Amino acid sequence: MPRIPLTWLAEHVEVPAGTTAEQLASDLVRVGLEEEAIHPAAVTGPLVVGRVVELTPEPQKNGKTINWCRVDVGAHNGTAEDGTPEPRGIVCGAHNFGVGDDVVVALPGTVLPGPFAIASRKTYGHVSDGMICSSRELGLGEDHEGIIVLARLGLEAAPGTDARGLLGLGEEVLEINVTPDRGYCFSMRGVAREYGHATGAPFTDRAALAPQDESPAVDGFSVEVDDAAPIHDVPGCDRFVAQVVRGVDAARPSPAWMQRRLTQAGMRPISLAVDVTNYVMLDLGQPLHAYDLAQVAAPVVVRRARAGDRLTTLDGTERSLHTEDLLITDSPEGERGARVLGIAGVMGGADSEVTASTRDLLVEGAHFDPVSVARSARRHRIPSEAAKRFERGVDPALPRVAVRRVVELLVEHGGGVADVELTDVDRTAPAPAIMLNLGLPAQLVGVPYGPEQVVGALEAVGCTVSSPHDVAGGTGTVSVQPPTWRPDLTMPVDLVEEVARLEGYDAVPSVLPVAPAGRGLSDGQRARRAVARALAEAGYVETLSYPFVGSHQHDELGLPAQDPRRRSLRLANPISEQQPEMRTNLLVTLLETVRRNVGRGLTDLAISETGVVTLPSPEADGAPQLPGAVRPTDRDLDRLELAVPAQPRHVAAVLTGLRDPAGWWGAGRRADHTDAIAGARLVARAVGVELEVRQAEEIAPWHPGRTARLELADGTLVGYAGELHPTVVTALGLPDRAVAFEVDLDVVLAAVPGPVQATPVSTYPAAKEDIALVVPAEVPAGEVLDAVRTGAAASSAGEIVEDLRLFDVYTGDPVPPGHRSLAFALRLRAQDRTLTAAEAAAVREAAVAEAARRHGAVLRG
Missing domain, CATH: 3.30.56.10 (Phenylalanyl-tRNA Synthetase; Chain B, domain 1)
Structure with missing residues (x-):
């Protein structure tokens, strides 16, 4: 920032x-x-000018020589025994100053950047009553060895003068x-x-064109722009200005005032050539670059990267370049554009870097396409200060002004001489004019802006307003030409925003909408909260994960190549290139949460999530581009609705490790597939729906033999519950035998029955019957349970089954091999009578008969 x-x-x-x-x-x-x-302020406390009146070198046993100095600090001097002022004694290890020099002294009580507090202390056999400061100690630069001598900076002040104001450190x-x-x-x-x-303060545009900026460019250093394959049909470079400055001492330090400003702006002073280009960039907004002219061979060619192009950038990193990267190249040995000098608008190369031996400079100021720069900066992870500006849009009228300013500063402070020749490859075109209805700002903002206000605000921004028609009436249309520094102004609503901004946001009234009368939460909201509450009460911790996934996560779940869950919506501008797609199932992101917790040592987990998944239709067309400030047509709205992918709400949960913890009461119990099935049925029961449990077909990411298919009574698929496949568990690094479920909550809610009619609670006693049935081992217990329920309900005793549950599964003698015994408990009760033994027996016989008819079940002896 x-x-x-x-x-x-x-x-x-x-x-x-x-x-x-x-x-x-x-x-x-x-x-x-x-x-x-x-x-x-960078420095607080008494930082003053001191004049060295005595300097005594004192060699030390460690081979180091220190200077014992007496420094006159004016009104801050000490007091001698006779009551007269005396200079302060200060120990200093630097040797680039002498008697009579004015230096910067931090007296006790000063706090330097760091923070570093100054106090009187005994060192090297003396009491040092302050510190003589270097540029680095004051945060003005990197020079730590040399003390600041004011005369060398062109500064003069009496001893005792506040040095913070003199050096700009108190700002x-x-x-x-x-x-x-x-x-x-x-x-x-x-x-x-x-x-x-x-x-309303008067503004002076220091980037206004001077007469020499408007004169035609004469033949300067040869530059060619060869962007044969621009991205998104926009030229990568539409202006390139270059000028040569010779005989510059480019490595000398920049002036103190420039170093101070760069430091205040958060940049590190380096050398004159680098500091000048950075300073002008911060001042005017135009990024610039200086090349060592001795290392550049004409012509400079601006082009796109070719396959195999590489560049070692100024940060010392060798980079493989992408064919979309816009490059600055030169032509050694006549090979036109063969060598890469830098990535345009992002960072220069090490081959043409300005060094201590550089004497001749080629100064570049150009205008590059924001999209091209932004993509290259992100592709190579170089968030340079130049890229930050180019990707947001730089004024195309600035390059020539900025180059002139850089050249002037180099000549003034580096002793150089600028070539009269100048290169200015200018292919810029004015931005299209915007037609604005003068009544639009009032219509959109809700403030009665007059036409004079609208035109005045736009002209204040820098726009040129012409072709007014019926301006006084406020209903006409004007042609607005945006200024060159505002590439964001492209449509009428952008101009409306500028009017509202300049006229003051405080003029926009705050109007609270009237809340319509309501009845609290909707049925859907109540149902979703009931589900969340039921899961929480059952011990599940609710979580929230980001809905972004990558193809590698589908691989970890073992989804086949043609699985419809791999057909996902890809984001145009993803937060992460590793996760550019929207999830099509909830488990894929919930399992990432589980993996993160397991990796941090939490292995006994029961977590759930409720969220939407995105299911794009392969037949859907892309969303239409709708105009602003007008209501779309019904046809456009229909197309927009059709383009929106289905986004059903799912509920998923994962259990790992122990479901019942171990303790003094005994060993714990590991979560298994029955817990996952029970969790899924709990979700449905929370809203009054019963799920049918069926043997599931083989489907990723589930274990083929320990997974249930969950259906409504009419056979509609709701989801799956069971144990995760061992390969998935291994790929994600989860504890063995992890289980999970995922159900489509929207499908469940659509099956919620209407208002329930309350029935009286029977006061008659219940009758209990137990049935143990022997069936083939491959017959699912749920199907046998369904047969028992159907048979009991169809008995001659009528609807008297109050509860039915499976309470035991047994294999072994005397059950035949390949079979198992399923024991069911029935609780029977009538509303109007006490059941007789015959009625209870009839229910039992009907249930056994139906199970025998469907699955060949026989009563266990």
Whole structure:
């Protein structure tokens, strides 16, 4: 985020004396620039100018020589025994100063960046009453060995003078948050313009074209733009300005004021050539680059990368380039565009880096396509300051002004001489004019803006408003030409936003909508909360996971190549390239949560999640692009509705480890497939639906023999529950025999019966019957249970079955091999009488008969 020193801002706009960073933040927020932080003064306490009056070198036993200094600090001097002022004694290890030099002294009580508090202390046999400071100790640069001598910086002050004001160290710095569409505010020029809008303070555009900027370019260093394959049909580079400066001492330190400003802005001073380009970028908003001219062979060619192109960037990393990358190249030995010098708008290469031996520079200022720069910066993970600005949009009119400013600073502070020749490859085109109905701002914002207000606000932003028709009536249309520094202004609603912003957001009334009368939660909301409550009461911990997945997660679940769950909706701009798709089932993301917890030592888990999945239809067309500020047609709305993929709500849960913990009461119990089935049936019962349990077909990610297919009474599939396949458990690193379920909650809710008629509770006693049936082992217990229920209900005694459950499964003698015994408990009760033994026996016989008819069941002897 940009950092704004007030003194630097004041060079572009009139900032009243005494303005604080807090006041500046309050002014800027009115035009949409929010405060991110206020950075206090870098140095606090008594930092003063001192004059060295004595200097005595004292060699030490460790081979080091220190200087015992007497320093006159004016009104801050000490007091001698006779009451007269005396200089302070200070120990210093540097040797680049002498008697008579004015230096910067941190007296006891000063706090330097770090923070580092200064106090009197005994060292090397003396009491050092302060510290003589270097640039690094004050946060002004990286020079740690050399003490700051004011005369070498062109500064002069009497001993005792406040050095914070002299060096600009007592200034607060405001850091602001800039939205992506306001890239011009990544510069002092842009923020100053907005401050002028907010306060009415006069703004001076220091990037205004000078006469020499408007004159035709003469033959300078040869530059060619060869972008034969632009992405999204937009040229990668539509302007390239270059100029040569010769005889520059590029490695010398930049002036103190420039280093101070760069440090305040959060950048590290490096050398004159680098600091000047960074300074102009921060000042005007135009990223620039300086090449060692001796390492560049004409012509420079701007082109797309070719297969096999590589570049070692300034950070020392060798990078393999993508064919979409826009490159700056040169032509050694006549091979046109053969060598890569840098990734356009992102970072330069090490081959043409400015070094201590550089004397001749080629200064580049260009305008690159924001999309191209953004993709390259993300592809190579280089979030450079230049890329931040280019991807948000840079003023195409700036390159020539910015290059001129860089050249002037290099000549002034580096002793160079600029070539008269200049290169300016200019293929820029004005942005299309926007036709604006003058009544649109009032219509959309709800504030009665007059036509004069609308036109005035747009002209203040920098727009050129022409072709007014019936402006006085406020119903006409005007042609608006956006300024070059506002590439975000492309349609009428953008202009409406500018009018609202400049006229003041506080003028927009706050109107609370009238809440319609209601009856609380909807039926669906109550049902979903009932499900969540039931799971929580059963011991499940509710979680929430992001709905983004990658194809590798489908592989981990063992989904076949043609499985419809692999047909997912791919995001155009995913948060992570490893997870660019929307999930088609809930388990795929819930299992990631389980894996994370297991990896941190939590192996006994029972977690659940309720969320939507996205199921795109292969027949659906893409969503139409709808215009703004007008109501879409019914046909467009229908197409939009059809393009939206189905998003049913699912419920899933996973259990690992122990379901019942071990303790003094005995051994614990491991969760198994029956717990998963019980959890799924609990979800349905919470809303009044009963699920049928069937043997499941083989389907990933479930174990083929320990999984149930869950259906409604009419056979509609609801979901699956059971044990996860061992290969899935291994791939995810889960505890053995992990179990899970996933059901389609929308299908369950659609089956919720209507209002339930309450029935009286019978006061007659219950009769109990137990039935043990021997059936083939391959017959599912659920199907036998269904047969017993059907037979009992069809008995001559009528509807008297109150409860039916399976309570025992047995194999072994005397049950024949290949068979098992299933024991069921029936509880019978009538509403109007006490049941007789004959009636209970009739129910029992009917149940056995139906089980025998369906599955060949026989009573166990």
